[in-house]
Amino acid sequence: MDTQHPDLYPLFAAHIDVLKARSDAALARGGFDHLxxxxxxxxxxxxxxxxxxxxxxxxxxxxxxxxxxxGSWLVYTPGRKPKLVYLQPADYWHVVPEAPAGYWVEHFDIVVIREPQDALAELPTDISRCAIIGEDNAALDGFSPNNPQGVIDALHYQRMFKTDYELAMMRVASKIGARAHRAAEAAFRAGESEYGIHMAYLDAARQTENELPYSNIIALNEHGAILHYHDLRHAPPSHLNSFLIDAGASFHGYASDITRTYAGAEAGEFQALIDAVDAVQLGLCEKVRAGQDYAALHVHAHHALAGVLKDHGFIRMSAQSAVESGVSATFFPHGLGHPIGLQVHDVAGFARDDSGATIPRPEGHPYLRMTRTIEPGAVVTIEPGLYFIDMLLEKLRKKPEGRDIAWDRIDAFRKYGGIRIEDDVACTGDAPENLTRDAFALDRKA
Incomplete structure (x- = not known):
């Protein structure tokens, strides 16, 4: 199959068959007749x-x-064609949704309604036999979401395993994100402000802020030390020391999540550190293989990054001591990554199985977003980082381990903020597929 120009008709047909099978099992477990x-x-x-x-x-x-x-609804009853109850209101205040069309419509019985309450006539009447998934404000008269946990747990667990259709959507989302990242880097090199870089990104992605899967992080200089920085200063700083961008894109409901860090033109020492983190990140991506414990991979990342801190003169202790004492967490305070797909932080990252049982985080790693074992079909982010966060560094300075920190070296790097490099990586039956690196390579050839 040509992964860059796939035929969506057979991919979507196979995708729907998978969802039907998963839903059949989930409904049977919960004792329901309709999803x-x-x-x-x-x-x-x-x-x-x-x-x-x-x-x-x-x-x-x-x-x-x-x-x-x-205002639309979807009904699936095992053994029947799914029904789409599609709200297309008579409305001159807002844009009315276009009529359903495309590669997917033949797989649904489609009923168009003009008023939200009209959906009631198209929904199952035996409400007690329905697993109704949605927010509370979606309720209609006598028909309210009940979100049965057993059904949701089963469906969420299976969402980790992407179909070929889903992977095709995520490849496109990655291509859009890579194109926009190139534009953002060019804006940084041209001396734009954080706001200006953000606008360059949106223009290249051809998506509004609300169409993106999450709010862009566009951080210049020391702002890179703020993990979720969203201020977007309008004036460029006097010196462009560094640029950290964490930004994704959406395609047909699927997300990409990409982070890159760039050094300013006169920041060779910081570029060397970026290169070291990039090498660590690529090594971690290679380990996204069947049977890999994601929590163990996170701990491995701490050891690798502690080695970078040692090699670059930031710490005088061994890498192992830095991890065991918690020093590495001062510089790498977040998790290695998370599942990604329909949501940028997708569900069931802690699921032990489809019953709702979970796998706890390793002790001392409270911000890790995934602990389950990687299996074929999973797509995860790999996003190690090193940061110079004043608040965490001051806490470290007061500890006994602070004696083994090269504070003059730390102080020289505070102006760069931090480094994060993130790719979306799919586990296959063989070598991992790096959706992000592949997208950047295609963009370079375009």
Missing amino acids: VMAAGVPRYQFLDDRDYPFFVNPHFKHWLPVTRAP
Whole structure:
């Protein structure tokens, strides 16, 4: 199959068959006859008549690439064709969703309604036999989401295993993200502000802020030490020491999540550190293979990054001592990554199985977002980092281990903020597929 220009018709047909089988099993376990998914409706701001941006229920968009049809419903009954109850209102205040069309429509019985309440006539009448998944505000008269935990646990566990259709969508999302990252780097090199870089990214991605899978992190200089930096200063700094960008893109409901760090033109010492973290990151990506314990990979990342700190003169202790004493967590305070797919931080990263049982985080690693074993079909992010965070460094200075820190070296690097490098990597039956690196390579050839 040509992974860059796949035929979506057979891919989607196979995808729907997989979802039917998973739903059959989940419904049987929960003792339900129907799976009903609400697309959702907008929520309004407190004491205002302005709504927040609408984001569709992930369970709904798992079945079809429709992300802008609030008030719609999807019904699946084992042995029957799924039914899409599609709200296309008569409305001159807002953009009306386009009529359903494309590679996916033949797999659904589609009923178009004009008023939200009209959906009731198309939904199952035996409500007690329905597993209804959605937010509370999607409720209609007498028909409310019940979100049965057993059904959700089963469906969430299986979501880790991507179909070929889903991988095709994620490859496109990665290509869009890589293209936009190239534009953001060019804007940085041209001396743009954080706001200017952000706008260059949106223009290249051809997506609005609300279409992206998450809010961009565009951090210049010391702002790279703030893990979720969103301030977007309008004026460029006097010196461009460094640039950290964590930004993704969306395609047909699927996300990419990409982070890169760049050194300024006169920051050779920082570039050397970036190169060392990049080498560690590539080695970690190579370990995204069947049977790999993700929590163990996270701990391995701490050892590798501690080695970088030792090699580059930031610590005088051994790498093992840095990990065991918690020193490495001062410089790498977040988790190695997370599942990704329909959501940028996708579900069931801690699932032991499909019953709702979970796998705890390793002691001393409270921010890790995934602990389960990697299996074929999983897509995870690999995002090691090294940061110079004043608050954490001051805590370290007061500990006995602070005597083994080269504080003059630390002080020289505070102006760079930090480094994070992140790829989306798919586990296959063989070598991992790095969706992000492949997308950057394709963009370079374009």
